[in-house]
Amino acid sequence: MKRIHIGLVAILSLTACSGGGGGVAAGGTPDAGVGGPIEGLPAATLAAFERGRALMTHRFSPAEGLGPFYNATSCAACHEVPVTGGSSPLYRNFFFAAQGFPPFQGPVTTAPEIPSIVLPNFRAPPFTQPRPTIPPSSALFPVVTPQRNAPAMFGIGLFEFVNNDAITSNSDPDDANGDGISGRFNRTPTFDIGRFGYKCQANNIEAFIRGAANNQMGMTTDPIAGIAAVVSLSTRFLPQVGGGQSSPTTDGDGVPDPEISVNDFADIIAFSKFLKPPDRLPDTPESLAGEALFDAIGCTRCHLTSLPSSIGPLAAFTDLLIHDMGPALADGVSQGLPQPSLTSGTTENEFRTQPLWGLRLHAPFLHDGRADTIEQAILAHAGESETIRLAYEALTQVEKDNILAFLEIL
Numbered sequence: 001m002k003r004i005h006i007g008l009v010a011i012l013s014l015t016a017c018s019g020g021g022g023g024v025a026a027g028g029t030p031d032a033g034v035g036g037p038i039e040g041l042p043a044a045t046l047a048a049f050e051r052g053r054a055l056m057t058h059r060f061s062p063a064e065g066l067g068p069f070y071n072a073t074s075c076a077a078c079h080e081v082p083v084t085g086g087s088s089p090l091y092r093n094f095f096f097a098a099q100g101f102p103p104f105q106g107p108v109t110t111a112p113e114i115p116s117i118v119l120p121n122f123r124a125p126p127f128t129q130p131r132p133t134i135p136p137s138s139a140l141f142p143v144v145t146p147q148r149n150a151p152a153m154f155g156i157g158l159f160e161f162v163n164n165d166a167i168t169s170n171s172d173p174d175d176a177n178g179d180g181i182s183g184r185f186n187r188t189p190t191f192d193i194g195r196f197g198y199k200c201q202a203n204n205i206e207a208f209i210r211g212a213a214n215n216q217m218g219m220t221t222d223p224i225a226g227i228a229a230v231v232s233l234s235t236r237f238l239p240q241v242g243g244g245q246s247s248p249t250t251d252g253d254g255v256p257d258p259e260i261s262v263n264d265f266a267d268i269i270a271f272s273k274f275l276k277p278p279d280r281l282p283d284t285p286e287s288l289a290g291e292a293l294f295d296a297i298g299c300t301r302c303h304l305t306s307l308p309s310s311i312g313p314l315a316a317f318t319d320l321l322i323h324d325m326g327p328a329l330a331d332g333v334s335q336g337l338p339q340p341s342l343t344s345g346t347t348e349n350e351f352r353t354q355p356l357w358g359l360r361l362h363a364p365f366l367h368d369g370r371a372d373t374i375e376q377a378i379l380a381h382a383g384e385s386e387t388i389r390l391a392y393e394a395l396t397q398v399e400k401d402n403i404l405a406f407l408e409i410l
């Protein structure tokens with residue numbers, strides 16, 4: 001059985017923010033490094049990464065366990081722009097269908113064939129069950145149906161190397177310092193600090209993508225590290241208790257579970273964990289001016305220029321906290337057990353500060369892909385980021401162009 005030995009990984013250099021290393025070839029093709037592994041992986045991990053990359057594009061068939069319901073037949077169906085591990089166009093969006101009042105939401109009870117709040121679009125042969133549909137809201141329990149657009153996975157796995165304290169130390173749940181920003185951390189049902197997903201609802205890659213395989217493709221898996229995959233790296237005591245993460249996923253489609261072997265799934269985990277962040281393109285006078293303005297007007301209060309990790313600083317431009325982004329972006333779904341705050345107990349209008357590394361590679365933007373351009377994404381900032389968006393809007397056109405020039409080299 002293959003296992004992933006994170007502890008053995010010697011990362012020699014992680015120069016995600018070095019600049020100059022990347023480049024866009026003529027015709028706009030991203031450089032060959034995008035979609036590759038971080039440097040310094042031992043040979044066995046590198047081989048697992050490469051096998052995992054191939055499995056990302058494998059199209060599962062009903063005979064292999066696809067279904068009974070699914071949204072796509074491969075991981076890469078949603079993570080393929082511009083290369084395997086990337087994001088996806090709007091047409092790949094899927095819906096949540098969550099019933100109840102946040103935070104007491106769950107799958108729609110009048111559609112018992114839908115096992116989770118992820119609404120599957122298709123059913124696999126032999127079509128023993130009807131195609132799932134969103135039932136109308138019952139008078140008692142509202143049903144919300146927000147969309148999700150796939151984020152790029154580049155560099156994301158490295159958030160497993162971020163110490164819990166590096167996340168929790170930046171939170172300010174009741175805005176004690178009065179700057180209008182009250183970011184807080186999110187936790188899993190087992191109280192582990194979240195890093196992954198649009199609401200920081202998952203703590204580690206293994207748990208997150210076992211859910212993706214099951215919810216998006218109907219592919220069942222057994223735990224690999226299980227609860228031992230929980231990331232903490234905290235210098236303070238935090239309870240790390242186990243739950244369903246150590247249990248197999250199963251379904252009744254007649255194909256024996258697990259439908260993805262432990263070996264194959266370990267390879268998909270290796271790919272997801274060690275996919276390197278895109279290199280920054282070379283600076284230009286405009287991008288340098290824009291970088292200074294990005295900091296000056298306060299974008300860096302949430303999009304931190306550097307996040308400490310056990311393998312060196314990550315230039316991910318996120319704080320891994322969730323923020324209230326205002327009513328227009330709110331999606332009505334609450335996930336996780338967020339840090340208590342006086343103003344809100346749920347995450348229905350909160351989102352993780354999206355990492356900005358690799359931004360140039362994967363329009364559309366925001367959790368549901370509603371923004372076609374980077375500027376549209378900026379103009380959608382409200383809630384905690386209201387005053388900072390207003391500061392952006394007050395800039396001259398040249399200054400705005402400089403900020404966009406900066407974001408386009410990331």
Ligand SMILES: [Ca+2]
Binds near residue numbers: 065067218220259
């Ligand atoms: Ca299945």
Ligand SMILES: [Ca+2]
Binds near residue numbers: 175178
């Ligand atoms: Ca604050």
Ligand SMILES: [Ca+2]
Binds near residue numbers: 220251254
């Ligand atoms: Ca099965």
